[in-house]
Amino acid sequence: MDKLQAMALFVRVVETGGITRAADSLGIPPATASTLIRKLETQLKVRLLNRTTRRVSVTPDGQAYYAHAVAILDQVQEAEEALLQHQAAPRGRLRVDVPTLIARAVIVPALPGLFSRYPELELALAGNERHVDLVEAGIDCALWAGEVEYPGLVARRVGSLYFATCAAPAYLAEHGMPRHPHELRQHHCLNHFSPRTGDNVGWTFSKGAERVQALFPGHLALEDENSYVAAAEAGLGIAQVPAFILKEAMERGTLQLVLGDWFPEPLALSIVYPQNRHLSRKVRVFVDWLAQLLDAHDGIQLRSTLPRRAHP
Numbered sequence: 516m517d518k519l520q521a522m523a524l525f526v527r528v529v530e531t532g533g534i535t536r537a538a539d540s541l542g543i544p545p546a547t548a549s550t551l552i553r554k555l556e557t558q559l560k561v562r563l564l565n566r567t568t569r570r571v572s573v574t575p576d577g578q579a580y581y582a583h584a585v586a587i588l589d590q591v592q593e594a595e596e597a598l599l600q601h602q603a604a605p606r607g608r609l610r611v612d613v614p615t616l617i618a619r620a621v622i623v624p625a626l627p628g629l630f631s632r633y634p635e636l637e638l639a640l641a642g643n644e645r646h647v648d649l650v651e652a653g654i655d656c657a658l659w660a661g662e663v664e665y666p667g668l669v670a671r672r673v674g675s676l677y678f679a680t681c682a683a684p685a686y687l688a689e690h691g692m693p694r695h696p697h698e699l700r701q702h703h704c705l706n707h708f709s710p711r712t713g714d715n716v717g718w719t720f721s722k723g724a725e726r727v728q729a730l731f732p733g734h735l736a737l738e739d740e741n742s743y744v745a746a747a748e749a750g751l752g753i754a755q756v757p758a759f760i761l762k763e764a765m766e767r768g769t770l771q772l773v774l775g776d777w778f779p780e781p782l783a784l785s786i787v788y789p790q791n792r793h794l795s796r797k798v799r800v801f802v803d804w805l806a807q808l809l810d811a812h813d814g815i816q817l818r819s820t821l822p823r824r825a826h827p
Contacts, residue, residue, distance in 0.1 A: 519591065521555040522584045524548055525563060529581045530650045533571050540653045592795060605797035606635035612649075612657040614676070615642030615740040616760055621815065625808050629801075636797060644740065645710065649789055655798050656788040658805065663783075669790045671802065673809045675781040677758040677817045680720075680773040683750040687771060693753070696720045696727040696777055703752035704733040705743060718755060720777040727777070755779055759814025784809065 527537035528548075538548035556563050563577035573581065613622060618640060630636065646659055649668070663670040686703075693699055696718070706715040715736050720727040733752055737743045747754035748769040756770075764770035786802050788794065794802075809815050 518555075518558075519588070521551045523588055524551050525555060525577075526581060526584050526588065527653075528552065528564065528571065529573055529577070531653070532651065604635050605633050605795075605800045606637075607797055608637040608639060609656075609797050609801055610639045610641075610652075610654050611801065612641045612643040612647070612652075612654050614644055614658060614660055616744070616757055617658065617676075617815075618642040619741065620760060620763065621808065621812055622805070629804055632804075633797075633800060636801070638801075642740075644738075649787065655795075656786055656802055659785050659787050660782040663785050663787055665787075667790055668787045670785040670787045671806065672783060672785050673806045674784045674815050675817070676784050676815070677781045678755050678779040679758045679761045679775075680753060680755050680777070680779075681747060681761050681764070681770040682753045682773050683748055683769065684771050686750040686752065687773070693774060696729070696774060699729075699731045699753060702731075703735075704731040705746050705752040705754040706731070706733045706736040707743065708736040708738055710738050719779050720774065721780055722777045757814075758817055759812070762814055784815070 524537060524541060524543075527540055528534050531537045531540060534548050534552065535545045538545045541548075552564065559580070561576040561580075562574050563580055565572045565574055619642070622640070626638070629638075643657075644660075646657075646661075646663075646665065647654070648665075649655075649657060658673075659670075660676045690702055693702060699718070704718070708715050715730055715733075717728055717730050735746060735751055737746060743754065744756055744760060744764070746752070747756065748764065753773055756764075761770055761772065765772065786805060788798060788802070
């Protein structure tokens with residue numbers, strides 16, 4: 516039995532909450548994983564896991580072994596990387612979650628430069644607005660918008676996500692241009708809904724010291740960000756989108772700025788990763804690359820103002 520392989524498998528079982536999920540994340544058959552865990556328990560002469568037909572839980576001995584196993588695996592990885600760092604490029608598969616629109620408009624167009632610099636890096640990139648458990652999901656790092664309130668994570672602030680209100684020119688030609696957020700009650704508004712609760716998310720506006728927060732009527736609510744922008748460009752209503760997306764759409768003539776003196780409060784942008792793990796070289800180089808990319812992006816950092824067009 517490969518002790519390190521069995522140890523790594525046991526760690527993944529604890530983190531994912533199941534042998535099948537752990538086996539899938541490591542690319543081995545579930546039956547092989549079950550056999551490895553049984554052999555590890557036999558060799559250690561303790562029960563590490565309590566198994567039922569519906570769930571797997573960790574025993575007190577298993578909890579103690581898990582803490583030592585994590586430390587040992589981190590030390591092994593760190594030792595290997597220290598020996599190879601002077602000659603080996605970062606390599607292997609990297610799982611990353613980022614907001615959908617930032618993935619499409621900012622990260623993906625810059626990937627040729629990343630792969631040119633690190634040709635042995637493999638990237639599994641998911642567009643995801645949800646804040647999921649990184650360890651359980653097997654995610655190496657993520658870019659999150661909003662406050663990071665999850666324990667056990669390191670959060671590296673890399674900027675802000677600015678929003679603006681907009682609508683298609685055809686919609687404004689038919690329904691008119693609102694002059695104050697309260698006038699949105701007489702319009703069709705495109706809403707976001709929470710995947711957790713199913714409820715629409717409220718809109719927030721600020722102008723100097725004045726602040727307006729409310730839910731506005733609309734006959735369409737969406738979760739997917741690409742569909743949300745497409746709905747706005749189709750003239751289905753007034754929307755709030757990231758400022759860098761609106762700038763591109765205004766240059767194409769598909770969207771127009773609305774309520775240009777009233778802006779939603781920006782959300783913090785942070786790269787997050789588990790704090791209790793050794794940060795591998797592939798994660799380090801990607802985090803540094805992403806931070807530099809976002810810092811240099813004019814739209815993310817809002818270094819230029821949105822163009823204004825004449826009201827219809």
